[in-house]
Every structure is written in structure tokens, then in C-alpha cells.
Amino acid sequence: MKLTSLILAAGLAAATGAAAFAETATEGGKLVIRLNADIRATDGVNRDGNTDMVLHHIFETLVAYRDDLTIGPLLAESWTVSEDGRVYTFTLREGAKFHNGAPVTAQDVVWNWERKVSQGADWFCNAYFDGSQGMKVESVAAADDRTVVFTIDAPNALFLAQLANIQCNAWVAHPDSVAADGSWKAEAPIGSGPFQMAEWKRGQYVELQKFQDYVPVKAPMSGYAGDRSAHVDAVRFLVIPDTAAAEAALYAGQIDVLPDLEPANIPEAEKNGAQVVTGQGLGFQTVLVQTADPLLSDVRMRKAIIQAIDFKQIAELRSGGLTGFNPSMVAQASSFFDEDFLEWPAYDPAASAALLAEIGYKGEPITIQTNTRYQSMYEVGVLVQAMLQASGINAQLEVLDWATQLDNYSSGKFQLQSFSYSPRLDPSLLYGLFLGDKAERASTQWESPEAMQLYIESTQTSDPEARKALFKKLHALLVQDLAVMGVMYVPQVDAVGSAVSGYDVWPGGRARGWGVSKTK
């Protein structure tokens, strides 16, 4: 990929202007967004990041994340919570319609919920709502056409967060999206979002048309919440697997939005007339440690490793200065974040060497697993290896393909891994991912009954200040245990064509086609 980028860069440097093959941009027009792979399905159950991004243009959840990661209105214009914290009453947005013209009713919400729940483990988010992870939705009922009532077993701070969870796709579809035999109509799903399905040409593109009768919620656009009015006539999600080709397509005017530009390529993009939009992200770049490994089970060894790695420099290099080092599970983009979450053993090679001598380290090899599919994981792996070797730690790099590395992560077969997590929009969700018992779940990274108790408390506490205090306690425990080495939250870097206006990134990381215009 490096070679291809260089070749393209050389070509681009000589280019005097991007000749546009694409049709001339007009008001309205079609916004073309790059997908690096095709979507999997349209039912919201068989999903990945690309699938979620496309489907959230067609469908709407009751509530959604705002830019600041608080929960805002979407299909529900308002909601109330009972005093005991168990009953959530949502009022649906006035005028909300499906793409077939039918009004969105509370009965539709109930129907969707029951359909999702009936899919059992196929809908992986069922585990968040069926009591197996603490929270149980006891009932969902339509009080009237515009009022739907969710009752949960006990107060839970994550209920709204999980309803808004992008990956859960707990959106509302019209029942006609399902055929008479109960199968999902993959080519013609009917939602209530600002765009409706026009064509899914598998392996090539997904084209959505503006839904002319869309009535937005009366709240400003923020994250996935608020006003989702479309300004373009259509959005095409074009599958371009090769990044170099996607960059060339942007500079040639054939696509308008290139999500996830490598920070190192920002100057090149700007030189070619593209606008670069950046912001804080939530993808957590880490160096995972196998605490069950005989050598790494000693917390002093983990500390020696940490003191040998200049995480600040790695974060600076990898993000192009767009974000800083963050070892905690509370991202800079989170409203819970403050400087206390940056506490971590400082980079100190001398102290590391002294600690290694104290432990009696005799040059036993430590393998860092990484892959070349994700450039950030590879580069972090290389940098960590170099820094460890410079401090006298016999670090070896093992470059695997992504599937193999993920399998090793899942089964706990590694010593160190350069690994990235997809965005979790609430710190509790991230803590829940790391904490546990390795005997029950091999991908558990941090075994600490005390931390587990604090995590559970954080899911049951609604008051933001109280939750923040719990997160601080959790971070203090992490600093003590050193069970996970956080590096940074990968910043959002999207490149857009010069004809595009109104496009912005947000911590959720998925590109949005609403609120965006194309001008001449």
C-alpha cells in the first residue's frame, strides 16, 4: 500500500488540476461517498460498519447520539422516565412517515422490537436487553399511536445509549419490509429516514434517493440526532476497495466524500483541492497485554514495558498531531473526559531498565502481533517494537493477516497485540468490553473484581457526575493493574471534494449524507 500511495503521490504532484469526469455538480445533485467494501445486508442484523452507515440513512432509531455523545431525539421527539427509572415513555415525532407514505406509529415500534428480539442471538444486541448482561426489557407497549412505553427491570444508565447504539440498528422499519414468508426484502427496505433505497448493485454501489416527504424532528442536527433533512437529491455509496484508487477518484471529482483519510495524506489531499475535515474520534488504538502470560503476568514487567514506550510520540506521529495520547477508556470526545484520565506511568527508559534488572529479565522474547490490513495497527506495532528493543527488551514483531490476528485476540493467544476497537459511544461500553473473567471469555483483557463492580455501578447510575467519579476510580485501578495499554482515540479525518458544503465529521465516525449540499 505504501508503494501504491507513493506512485499515486508522484502522479498527483505533477497534476495541475483534477479533470472532472463526473457530471457537473449542481444544487441538489448526487453525493458520492466511498465505501471500502460492500454492505452485508439491509436487515440491520447481518451488519458491519459500512452496513450501519448506509442503513442509518434509510432508518431511524427512537433516540440517537449527539456530537457530544449525549442522547438526543430522532424518531422520538421527546421522552420521559418514571421516578423509579424503569419506565421510558417515548413520543414519536409528529408527521413522521415511512417511505411508502404510511405514518410511523407506536405499533410499528412494538412490531420492530418484537421482530428483533425474536431473532435471538442473530441480533447480537439482544444480549444487551435480555438480562444476560444485567439489563432486561420487560415489556414494550403502544399506549396510543404516537406513544410507546418501554419497561426495564431496574434503572440503567445505558438503556438509552443502547437504543441509540449505532451497531445495534434498533431502528424502525415498516412491516412491508418483510415478505409474506417472513423474509426480509433486502432490495426494498422501507424506513422513515431522509433517504430511501433506490438501488443496491451488489459489489458496486448502494444508491439512495431523497425522501421528499421527510419531516425532521425540531432539534438541530447533531451527530445522528436532530434534524436529518437532506439537501442533495441522492446519495451513492460507491464501493472502492483500493485506497489509492479512492483518493484518485476524489481528486478527479468522481467521488465527493472519502472517509478515514490517513492523517499522513492530508497535505496531499489539500494540494489536490480537497477539503479535509477533522475531529475527535472514538476508535480506541491499544497495545493489548496478555496478563495470563507467565512473563507478562508480573505487573512490574508490564510497567517496565510501558515505561519503555513513548506513547505520546506514537500518538503524535500516528494522528499527525490531531489528537494526543490517552491511556484511559474515556475518550477526549466524551463529556466525561478531563486531564485526570491521562494519568499513566511516564516514558522513562532508565526506570524501565532498573525495573527489568529488579525482575531479573534475561532477554526472553516478547512477541507483538499486528497486521498490514490496518495501517495504524501495523505502524503502532512497528514503533512499539523499536522502542522496546531500544530499551533492551527482546521484542519480536509477528505480522499476521487480520483474520488470524482477530482469532488470536478472541482466543487470547498472544503476548502483545497492536489492536484497535471500533467506536463505543459510552465509556461503560468500553469498560464492559475489557473487563471480565478470562476463563469465561478469552478475549477479556482485564480481570479485576473490584473494577467489575465499579463498571456495574456505572451502568446503574444515571447522574453524570456520579458516573464520572466512577470512571475516575476505574482509571485509577487501571493505572494500578496496567492491564491494557491505551494509545489514543483515532481522530476522524475525512476528505471531501471542493463542491461539497456542510459536511462535517463527528465522534461516531460514520459519514452522514444529510445536511450536506453540493454547489457549482
Place this chain on the structure above:
Amino acid sequence: MLKFLLTRIASAVPTLLIVTAAIFALMRMIPGDPAVLMLGDMAQPGQVEELRQRMGLDQPLPIQFVTWLGKVLSGDFGQSIATGEPVLPLIFERFGVSASVVLIAVVLASVIAVPAGMIAAWRQNSLGDVAIVGTATLMLSVPSFWLGLMLLTVFGLWLGWLPVVGYVSLADDPTAGLLYLIMPVLTLVMVEAGAITRMARASTIEVARLEYITHARAKGLSERAVMWRHAFRNAFAPTWTLIGLILGSLLANIAVTETVFTIPGLGRMLIDGIFARDYPVVQGCMLFIAFIYVAVNLLVDLIYPLLDPRVAA
């Protein structure tokens, strides 16, 4: 001829059976679990095992193999793990895309390279020969992904003559379809023409040294008549075999070109399948490619006697 045909078809059956077993074994030997990949870092405790059960991956390997083979023999290549779509229709759809690129490229490469190789041979050691051989060697040495990106940069980006990304089927819109095919076809033509040119040259030189060519010259025939009427058929026969091999291998190796030019062909589907450990897709694609390879080479063998009657004898 019929016996020859039947013998060749019969010999293809064990080949395909070995291929199926090898593909199945290789896929299972590669580390990486499709269920883990499907769920990614969102996997909840127990979900991976449940998914593996539903995929039938918890069964012993011999049972998985026999089940798969039985279905394949009845025309059911299974469903994609990633998308849930039936694999065989997907393969046909994607094969049509790849075949259109490969066939045009191989025909064009042959039309250019065979005469070029023969002319180079006929004028061996001349300036023209050196130029043709030099160009062919250069083309052989250029990696297809590099060439593709260079074409994309020059014709797509600098000059803006051709689309950089996207694909339009020839069946949907022949004019636009051809526009989208120019660069990928050109990439394959330039890479493959080098090999064909060198083979055509080498076999023509060999034929030109034979006594019957000297005899033809002695009869007073013109050089053009000697070359095209007497030398061409015999010189072309080995090149024809190479063209068959190239045709088969291109169908398997077109993935890089398809990725660079965003062509939704069989090669890209195979690569995506390998990354996703989508066993049914990979096994189906590989089996289909092996079948095409065998079929193309069978066709080449059947046509060969027309070029060189000694083979049929």
C-alpha cells in the same frame, strides 16, 4: 477424436476431485474463524460458538467435507457466510464480469503479440527484433497493479479522459461499459502481450529452421508467403497452448486489476472471501476457477490438432 475427447474429460474428473479436497483442506488450515470475523470485537460471550454451530463449523472436518461435496454435486454451492446469498448465482454473475475483461484482453493481446513475435523472429537480430523483444521483456516485468495505477493516474486523473472508479456492465450500456473497460483491459493486454510475444518469437524461430521452410524458400515463394502460409500454423501451435494457459490463469489472477479498477468480478469476490474466511464463497470460486481452467485447456487441446495434425495422430 471422440475417444480423445472422452479421455480428456475423464481425466478432468479426478483432477477436479483432488482440487475440491485440496481447496477444502487449505481453507480449513488457514488460521482465522469466520464466526469471529462476522462478529468482530462486538462478540458477546457464547455468540461465537452459537454462530459456529449454525454455520456447521462445529462438525468434524470429514463430515463438513462430505456434506459440502454432496451439495456441490447436486448444484448447491451453499450460501455466503457474510451476506447469506447463494454462492453459485453470485459466481456466475461475477464470472460474467471477469470473463468480459479477460476475453477482450486475451484476444487483443494475441492479435497484437502473435504477429509481433513472428515478425521479430523472421527478422531475428535486426533492430526491429531488438525493439520488439525489449518492449515485450519490459511489459513482462511490470507488475499489473503498478501499471494499473499509472494508467489510472494518467488517463483518469491528469487527462480526465477515462473514469477512475466504477463499473458499467456491457449488457446495460455497451458504450459506457467499454469506457470503463479500457484501462483494465489495457493493463492486462500490456502485461500478457509480453509473454505471448516471446513465445510466438521463440516458436517461429524454431519452425523457421526446419527443412520444409528451406524447401518452401527454394521453391521461390516470397518471404511473406513462407511465413504466413507455411510457418504460421506450426509456429502458432505452442503459442496457442500458452494463450489457453493465460486465459485460465487470468481468470484466477485478475483480482489485483479488479481491485484497482473497482470491477466487481470473480477475482475480487475470491479475495474478499479469503479475507472474510467465507468458506462457501472461496471453495465455490476456487472450484469454479479450476473447472474453467480444465475446460479452457480441454478446448485448447481439442483445437490443437487443427493447428498441428501430428497431435491427433
